[in-house]
Amino acid sequence: MFSKIKHGIWALGAFFMLNTTSAQEALFGAQEIKSPEIHADNSVTFRFMAPKADSVKLTGDFLPTIKIQTQFGPMDAPGPVHLSKDDKGLWSFTSQVLSPELYSYSFEVDGVKVTDPNNPFLIRDVASVTNIFIIGGGHADLYKVNDIPHGTVAKRWYDSPGLKMDRRLTVYTPPGYESSTDEYPVLYLLHGAGGDEEAWSDLGRTAQIMDNLIASGKAKPMIVVMPNGNISQDAAPGKGSDGFYKPQFMAPGTMQGSYETNFMDIVKFTESNYRVKADKAHRAIAGLSMGGFHSMHISRYHANVFDYVGLFSAAIMPRENAAGLDVYSDIDGTLQTQMDNGLELYYIAIGKTDFLFNANKEFRKKLDDMGMEYEYLETDGGHIWRNWRVYLSEFAPKLF
Amino acid sequence: MFSKIKHGIWALGAFFMLNTTSAQEALFGAQEIKSPEIHADNSVTFRFMAPKADSVKLTGDFLPTIKIQTQFGPMDAPGPVHLSKDDKGLWSFTSQVLSPELYSYSFEVDGVKVTDPNNPFLIRDVASVTNIFIIGGGHADLYKVNDIPHGTVAKRWYDSPGLKMDRRLTVYTPPGYESSTDEYPVLYLLHGAGGDEEAWSDLGRTAQIMDNLIASGKAKPMIVVMPNGNISQDAAPGKGSDGFYKPQFMAPGTMQGSYETNFMDIVKFTESNYRVKADKAHRAIAGLSMGGFHSMHISRYHANVFDYVGLFSAAIMPRENAAGLDVYSDIDGTLQTQMDNGLELYYIAIGKTDFLFNANKEFRKKLDDMGMEYEYLETDGGHIWRNWRVYLSEFAPKLF
Numbered sequence: 115m116f117s118k119i120k121h122g123i124w125a126l127g128a129f130f131m132l133n134t135t136s137a138q139e140a141l142f143g144a145q146e147i148k149s150p151e152i153h154a155d156n157s158v159t160f161r162f163m164a165p166k167a168d169s170v171k172l173t174g175d176f177l178p179t180i181k182i183q184t185q186f187g188p189m190d191a192p193g194p195v196h197l198s199k200d201d202k203g204l205w206s207f208t209s210q211v212l213s214p215e216l217y218s219y220s221f222e223v224d225g226v227k228v229t230d231p232n233n234p235f236l237i238r239d240v241a242s243v244t245n246i247f248i249i250g251g252g253h254a255d256l257y258k259v260n261d262i263p264h265g266t267v268a269k270r271w272y273d274s275p276g277l278k279m280d281r282r283l284t285v286y287t288p289p290g291y292e293s294s295t296d297e298y299p300v301l302y303l304l305h306g307a308g309g310d311e312e313a314w315s316d317l318g319r320t321a322q323i324m325d326n327l328i329a330s331g332k333a334k335p336m337i338v339v340m341p342n343g344n345i346s347q348d349a350a351p352g353k354g355s356d357g358f359y360k361p362q363f364m365a366p367g368t369m370q371g372s373y374e375t376n377f378m379d380i381v382k383f384t385e386s387n388y389r390v391k392a393d394k395a396h397r398a399i400a401g402l403s404m405g406g407f408h409s410m411h412i413s414r415y416h417a418n419v420f421d422y423v424g425l426f427s428a429a430i431m432p433r434e435n436a437a438g439l440d441v442y443s444d445i446d447g448t449l450q451t452q453m454d455n456g457l458e459l460y461y462i463a464i465g466k467t468d469f470l471f472n473a474n475k476e477f478r479k480k481l482d483d484m485g486m487e488y489e490y491l492e493t494d495g496g497h498i499w500r501n502w503r504v505y506l507s508e509f510a511p512k513l514f
Numbered sequence: 515m516f517s518k519i520k521h522g523i524w525a526l527g528a529f530f531m532l533n534t535t536s537a538q539e540a541l542f543g544a545q546e547i548k549s550p551e552i553h554a555d556n557s558v559t560f561r562f563m564a565p566k567a568d569s570v571k572l573t574g575d576f577l578p579t580i581k582i583q584t585q586f587g588p589m590d591a592p593g594p595v596h597l598s599k600d601d602k603g604l605w606s607f608t609s610q611v612l613s614p615e616l617y618s619y620s621f622e623v624d625g626v627k628v629t630d631p632n633n634p635f636l637i638r639d640v641a642s643v644t645n646i647f648i649i650g651g652g653h654a655d656l657y658k659v660n661d662i663p664h665g666t667v668a669k670r671w672y673d674s675p676g677l678k679m680d681r682r683l684t685v686y687t688p689p690g691y692e693s694s695t696d697e698y699p700v701l702y703l704l705h706g707a708g709g710d711e712e713a714w715s716d717l718g719r720t721a722q723i724m725d726n727l728i729a730s731g732k733a734k735p736m737i738v739v740m741p742n743g744n745i746s747q748d749a750a751p752g753k754g755s756d757g758f759y760k761p762q763f764m765a766p767g768t769m770q771g772s773y774e775t776n777f778m779d780i781v782k783f784t785e786s787n788y789r790v791k792a793d794k795a796h797r798a799i800a801g802l803s804m805g806g807f808h809s810m811h812i813s814r815y816h817a818n819v820f821d822y823v824g825l826f827s828a829a830i831m832p833r834e835n836a837a838g839l840d841v842y843s844d845i846d847g848t849l850q851t852q853m854d855n856g857l858e859l860y861y862i863a864i865g866k867t868d869f870l871f872n873a874n875k876e877f878r879k880k881l882d883d884m885g886m887e888y889e890y891l892e893t894d895g896g897h898i899w900r901n902w903r904v905y906l907s908e909f910a911p912k913l914f
Binding site: 226227233234238243246270280349360 | 562563564565627628629631632636641668671748754755787
């Protein structure tokens with residue numbers, strides 16, 4: 115048979131060419147255009163082929179900011195820039211030299227927002243999908259997959275008796291976990307509104323950050339549990355029994371106390387399914403925005419469970435208890451109890467232009483007034499993933 | 515503090531609105547348009563807002579096929595259809611009633627291929643990203659996340675002494691694996707050219723298919739190991755130490771024998787890291803296209819290791835050995851040895867219009883001539899994921 119087909123059309127060349135010109139490719143034919151192209155000096159060229167378009171703009175979190183109007187007054191936002199068109203209809207724009215970071219961007223073609231067809235690396239934030247790229251160096255090297263030992267990232271389901279459903283979570287176990295007999299500490303890492311159990315691993319690059327911090331000896335090997343904080347979901351949009359639907363910023367029933375009261379379901383699951391040090395000294399909880407809100411409330415409601423608490427751009431705000439719950443009652447008293455019980459680290463990080471800056475400032479004053487110690491990190495920038503990756507990178511080395 | 519901010523602008527409403535109109539949203543502002551909309555009769559409406567466009571087309575694998583010209587003659591491909599524009603610039607198209615299936619699609623706006631900004635569910639196939647949706651019912655219910663026990667999907671790294679690198683793979687462990695003391699059988703499931711360790715879990719919906727088959731008692735609980743068959747990569751594009759780059763159809767060094775000779779690295783890793791039945795009767799290997807090629811060669815080269823072999827649209831074709839390797843030598847003799855050693859199932863599946871149909875027909879004749887038994891499934895359609903999901907759904911129940 116093989117001698118026969120060797121001279122037929124089914125040799126490798128044909129296989130290769132037929133596949134690349136197959137129905138799939140004819141359907142979705144990718145253009146042979148390089149975008150983004152990262153130059154040696156870390157300027158970046160973006161390209162988009164659109165011969166018939168009148169206007170192609172680029173938006174991205176690396177562009178100089180402009181003032182935009184919102185109902186609460188002016189806010190800073192990266193301003194869109196115009197690409198230039200060549201005689202073949204290829205539009206391009208070259209950025210200024212960019213500092214190390216994971217950036218995201220998209221195009222706007224005649225007013226229509228589109229992703230870059232030449233860059234298959236995308237992340238979803240709530241319902242928006244954007245392209246990403248990394249400028250290496252400095253802290254951005256923590257976001258890269260380097261040639262070092264890697265942990266395992268598992269998508270797993272746990273039974274929540276409190277919420278009466280099987281729910282999905284993401285678990286990072288550090289390099290060597292499977293072959294070791296050691297017991298490990300655990301960081302519970304919570305997402306913000308609009309996020310889910312995919313957010314920290316995808317947008318937050320948790321596995322890459324932890325692998326890199328652990329390999330360099332800057333963080334201790336630890337397990338990171340990333341649950342889903344939307345009590346109406348069993349899993350992220352598209353990953354659960356609700357099927358495919360357009361994700362919303364706030365899922366129904368969110369931030370009414372049920373997640374906080376039932377959080378020990380997740381702790382119990384983790385401690386009975388992983389080789390962990392199951393004591394307060396080896397438990398940390400941290401979260402961003404709504405996850406910072408959750409971390410603050412969970413850690414004082416379960417006031418002797420966590421020795422480390424991290425609030426990243428935390429959504430410090432009043433909330434109403436759902437019927438039958440009293441999570442948000444007696445906040446001052448339970449914070450006092452949490453302080454009296456003792457804890458190793460209470461950590462607050464926020465950006466100077468975060469819309470929650472003042473709320474966090476008031477919260478810090480409250481802690482100051484009651485004599486509760488905390489570490490505080492104030493950065494540039496606002497309520498953005500760029501900051502949350504930095505906060506995780508700063509917080510994790512302080513643990514355990 | 516709380517009474518103070520309760521009356522300030524930082525109450526929940528402001529938090530919600532500021533976030534939804536935040537810089538991120540201002541940047542990438544999602545349109546409030548429903549697309550795709552699946553109607554009660556399973557027709558589907560697609561919508562795209564593009565007031566300035568002259569033409570918006572839809573391409574998708576559910577559209578009636580037309581003949582397209584390739585260098586090897588005419589091929590069937592789903593034909594693009596034109597959307598209609600309303601007076602607000604919203605383009606729309608409603609399909610005919612669709613049968614149950616996981617479908618993919620994208621738009622073409624004035625000649626530019628773009629994804630649907632209103633559908634955040636995307637899959638990457640080689641370098642192309644397309645939107646997906648599911649029409650439920652029949653076999654397509656196997657692709658849904660149903661309210662049944664779920665297995666765990668882990669992205670894990672193993673050491674390959676043969677290929678001299680740490681490499682990433684995907685491992686599905688069935689529901690109950692973690693709490694059980696049972697030993698499980700293992701299916702090694704291999705991707706095609708252009709794929710990687712993400713292909714079967716993302717495009718192939720392996721976890722959903724296995725969860726559903728196991729829950730209904732149609733397949734035995736088993737572990738499914740999905741490795742990366744491109745020997746030049748440590749991981750899928752964007753997931754490994756090569757960083758972000760545009761994926762190619764054929765990675766360097768692919769299909770020259772190294773993967774086959776070193777495959778036992780993966781078997782040894784699996785059998786020393788998971789609770790498995792480590793014998794021939796509890797090992798299966800199957801793959802699509804290049805993965806079918808790999809499965810055929812691996813299973814006869816390691817001629818007494820696997821009791822179950824599945825070739826899905828297998829790339830049966832001659833190949834040259836890399837220097838120092840003789841994997842592709844004495845194919846007839848090693849197939850004879852594999853047959854003489856005995857095996858439970860040799861399974862071949864292919865579509866009638868697959869460009870590899872004739873090569874598989876010749877291979878079946880070879881097996882017929884040597885008296886090797888096999889099961890054979892012939893379906894409609896060609897070299898497409900739709901078929902490979904069906905073949906896995908048919909093959910898995912026959913195992914163990």
